[in-house]
Amino acid sequence: xxxxxxxxxxxxxxxxxxxxxxxxxxxxxxxxxxxxxxxxxxxxxxxxxxxxxxxxxxxxxxxxxxxxxxxxxxxxxxxxxxxxxxxxxxxxxxxxxxxxxxxxxxxxxxxxxxxxxxxxxxxxxxxxxxxxxxxxxxxxxxxxxxxxxxxxxxxxxxxxxxxxxxxxxxxxxxxxxxxxxxxxxxxxxxxxxxxxxxxxxxxxxxxxxxxxxxxxxxxxxxxxxxxxxxxxxxxxxxxxxxxxxxxxxxxxxxxxxxxxxxxxxxxxxxxxxxxxxxxxxx
Amino acid sequence: xxxxxxxxxxxxxxxxxxxxxxxxxxxxxxxxxxxxxxxxxxxxxxxxxxxxxxxxxxxxxxxxxxxxxxxxxxxxxxxxxxxxxxxxxxxxxxxxxxxxxxxxxxxxxxxxxxxxxxxxxxxxxxxxxxxxxxxxxxxxxxxxxxxxxxxxxxxxxxxxxxxxxxxxxxxxxxxxxxxxxxxxxxxxxxxxxxxxxxxxxxxxxxxxxxxxxxxxxxxxxxxxxxxxxxxxxxxx
Numbered sequence: 116x117x118x119x120x121x122x123x124x125x126x127x128x129x130x131x132x133x134x135x136x137x138x139x140x141x142x143x144x145x146x147x148x149x150x151x152x153x154x155x156x157x158x159x160x161x162x163x164x165x166x167x168x169x170x171x172x173x174x175x176x177x178x179x180x181x182x183x184x185x186x187x188x189x190x191x192x193x194x195x196x197x198x199x200x201x202x203x204x205x206x207x208x209x210x211x212x213x214x215x216x217x218x219x220x221x222x223x224x225x226x227x228x229x230x231x232x233x234x235x236x237x238x239x240x241x242x243x244x245x246x247x248x249x250x251x252x253x254x255x256x257x258x259x260x261x262x263x264x265x266x267x268x269x270x271x272x273x274x275x276x277x278x279x280x281x282x283x284x285x286x287x288x289x290x291x292x293x294x295x296x297x298x299x300x301x302x303x304x305x306x307x308x309x310x311x312x313x314x315x316x317x318x319x320x321x322x323x324x325x326x327x328x329x330x331x332x333x334x335x336x337x338x339x340x341x342x343x344x345x346x347x348x349x350x351x352x353x354x355x356x357x358x359x360x361x362x363x364x365x366x367x368x369x370x371x372x373x374x375x376x377x378x379x380x381x382x383x384x385x386x387x388x389x390x391x392x393x394x395x396x397x
Numbered sequence: 398x399x400x401x402x403x404x405x406x407x408x409x410x411x412x413x414x415x416x417x418x419x420x421x422x423x424x425x426x427x428x429x430x431x432x433x434x435x436x437x438x439x440x441x442x443x444x445x446x447x448x449x450x451x452x453x454x455x456x457x458x459x460x461x462x463x464x465x466x467x468x469x470x471x472x473x474x475x476x477x478x479x480x481x482x483x484x485x486x487x488x489x490x491x492x493x494x495x496x497x498x499x500x501x502x503x504x505x506x507x508x509x510x511x512x513x514x515x516x517x518x519x520x521x522x523x524x525x526x527x528x529x530x531x532x533x534x535x536x537x538x539x540x541x542x543x544x545x546x547x548x549x550x551x552x553x554x555x556x557x558x559x560x561x562x563x564x565x566x567x568x569x570x571x572x573x574x575x576x577x578x579x580x581x582x583x584x585x586x587x588x589x590x591x592x593x594x595x596x597x598x599x600x601x602x603x604x605x606x607x608x609x610x611x612x613x614x615x616x617x618x619x620x621x622x623x624x625x626x627x628x629x630x631x632x633x
Contacts, residue, residue: 353473380475382612392475394402 149174149314149344150195155209157190157199164190168209168370170363172314177336177345179359179376181352183396186365188348192316195346196232197225213314230257233307237319239299241291241306246283249291249302250274253310269309277305278335297328304335308343315339317347321354333358352392356380364388407472414464414485415540421457421492422536426529428454428499429595433525436506436588439514447503454496461489477609484609488539491598491605495532498591498598505584515581517567524560524592531557531599538606547606550599555620557596562624564589569628 150172157165165187172178180188190199197218199205211218218228230253241249250270251260260266270287274280279301283294291302300320307315317336321329336345336358349355355362356376363373364387372385383389390396402408428447435443465486468474474482509518531550538547568582568589600619607615 352475356475381479383476389476393478394404394407396403 146173146176148172149213150346151210151212151215152191152194153210153212155191155194155207155211157187157194157208158206159202160204164368165194166368170370170373172344172346173361174344175340175342176361177340177347177359178361178363179355180346180348180363180365181350181355181391182365182371183391184350187368188363188365189318191365191370192318192346192348195314195316196229196234198229198234200225230310231312232314232316233310233312235300235303235307235315235317235320237322239296239303239323241294241299241302244291245288246274246291246294246302247287249306250309253306257310259310273305273309274302276308276339277301278331278338279305295328297324297331300324300328300332301335304332304339308339312343314344314346317345319348319350322350329354352380364391366391404472407468407474407478410464410468410472411478411481414461414468414482417457417461417464418485418488418492419536419540421454421461421489422532422539424450424454424457425492425495425499426532426536428496429525429529429532432499432502432506433522433529435503436509436518436525437522439506439510441507441510444503444506444510448500451496451500454493458489458493461485465489476612480609480612484539484605488602488605491602495595495598498595501591502588505588509581509584512581515571515578515585517564517571517582518585520560520564520567521585521588521592524557524564524589527553527557527560528592528595528599531596532602535599535602535606538603539609542606542610544607544610547603547610551603551607551615552620554596554600557593558624561589561593562628565628 148171152168152170152172155165155168156163168187168191180192182188193199194207194211195213195218199207207219213228213232216223242252244252247270250273251266254260254266254269260269271280271284274283279298282298283302286293291299294302300323304315304320321332324332333354336347339345347355347358359376361373362376362379364371364379364383364385366387372379372383372388374384379388380392383392428450431443431447431450434440435447465482468482472478531553534546535550537543538550565586568586572579572582604615
């Protein structure tokens with residue numbers, strides 16, 4: 116990240132110090148809870164997809180959800196910004212709070228919620244627009260920018276934060292789809308952070324990328340957690356081990372085990388977690 | 398292991414790692430036994446063979462380390478697999494040290510054989526047998542993930558330390574009484590020290606077995622360390 120981007124850093128000084136000094140295990144305990152899910156159940160028609168999921172997601176940390184396909188990890192991720200609302204047969208019970216506010220409360224504006232809780236998908240999905248407009252679109256519709264200078268600055272800042280500015284600054288008018296896969300994914304991350312979210316949800320953000328592009332995204336995730344709370348779903352155990360501080364293992368719709376990442380990968384408590392991460396699932 | 402990996406070649410590598418450690422440990426046990434025997438029988442020829450045989454242990458260590466490094470690079474082991482790999486990687490150099498101590502005992506046997514026998518030599522075999530049993534038990538504990546057995550070895554080390562402490566005093570007394578025995582007694586002192594160190598290493602391995610099975614280090618302090626290093630005898 117460049118100096119310009121760093122100057123926008125809104126992380127409080129004490130927290131900054133805590134991030135530098137405290138060992139991860141201590142820091143995870145000490146940090147405030149950003150997202151709190153209590154007894155969350157999700158049904159798709161008759162299919163009981165998630166069963167009594169209760170988890171605290173700490174602020175300014177990367178929390179990884181792992182588990183075999185169909186275990187409910189993506190379903191749960193999509194509950195956090197109410198993406199499941201778009202599915203007619205989907206029914207959700209229980210409570211999800213962000214900063215102690217129930218996001219399924221009637222008073223919540225879903226559009227505002229999704230600005231606050233951004234999402235990055237498995238396949239990079241830039242809008243069929245210019246690189247510039249991909250970033251400017253969200254802040255414009257949310258009325259966060261006024262005038263060209265304002266928008267220009269915001270586009271630049273977002274692209275810098277996503278580590279893409281140097282590569283695209285001379286071609287902002289070109290379509291977003293003209294970029295490479297890894298660049299497109301960083302464009303989508305820049306687009307997500309342009310509307311100043313607090314939480315960023317990532318659903319397998321690197322599964323379509325090569326190892327170099329993956330490393331870039333992982334480096335970016337590590338930087339972004341200073342300013343955002345990040346939740347990532349990944350099929351790569353090594354990726355979860357590399358980028359996250361907290362890991363939750365899902366299996367058959369049940370949140371089997373959650374804990375500090377280093378504990379989950381060196382000494383898991385539950386046999387199902389053990390079997391999954393060591394590749395023993397029959 | 399209760400269940401098997403989806404990738405069967407990974408299971409094969411893990412069991413090969415475990416087998417190699419058992420084999421290396423077996424060789425080290427034999428080396429301890431033979432070194433004590435050659436000392437007791439004042440057998441220079443056997444002592445020479447022991448020194449040569451240490452090479453086989455060193456080669457196994459290289460093989461184990463290469464296998465473990467290759468497993469880390471290619472399999473990225475996690476959880477119990479990670480612990481088994483790391484424990485293997487850490488146990489191999491410990492066994493190699495045991496081999497070195499046995500070799501050192503053989504070297505000192507050759508030196509001792511050039512002097513008349515001294516009496517305190519006859520308590521050495523008891524220490525040697527005890528160290529050998531500790532090594533044997535801790536390797537059994539490793540193969541069978543047997544925490545109780547590992548713990549027993551860990552606790553038994555204090556006894557070996559006590560034997561070493563008392564032999565230390567005896568040897569000092571001998572040397573004061575008869576300065577002509579100093580050369581032999583000093584070699585014996587080192588032999589006893591080597592045996593005592595073998596016990597310490599068995600204790601280290603017991604701790605690694607604990608780590609491998611439980612996923613965390615033993616937090617308690619060791620029962621006791623030897624006092625010989627701070628022993629002072631009044632020369633009057």
